[in-house]
Amino acid sequence: MSEFLVIYVTYASEEEATKICGSLLEQKLIACANIHHVQSMYTWEGKINKEKEWVSILKSTAANWRALQTHIQSLHSYDTPCITKWSATANEKYAKWINESTK
Numbered sequence: 001m002s003e004f005l006v007i008y009v010t011y012a013s014e015e016e017a018t019k020i021c022g023s024l025l026e027q028k029l030i031a032c033a034n035i036h037h038v039q040s041m042y043t044w045e046g047k048i049n050k051e052k053e054w055v056s057i058l059k060s061t062a063a064n065w066r067a068l069q070t071h072i073q074s075l076h077s078y079d080t081p082c083i084t085k086w087s088a089t090a091n092e093k094y095a096k097w098i099n100e101s102t103k
Helices: 014-026 062-075 092-101
Strands: 003-011 032-044 047-060 083-089
Touching (some): 003 014, 003 062, 014 032, 014 047, 014 062, 047 062
Antiparallel strands (some): 003 047, 003 083
């Protein structure tokens, strides 16, 4: 099957992103993490904020979605972490690699 999940998560620091992504890889909850530095603007507690953050784009399976959320939340420093998912498709070889890497 060529379907999988793409999960987008934000973090306060590169260290936090690396720690959480590394743990997810060790637990085989994800096959891959791409980590990027970003400038974020958002409303929090009635105020507009502008912060430097780190983002990970994770690749996993639908079967891992609940465990993945729980694991991220247990390690994350934010009270309300951004953990979003999208369904995606890819070439068969890549999707097969994701499935094999998360078993």
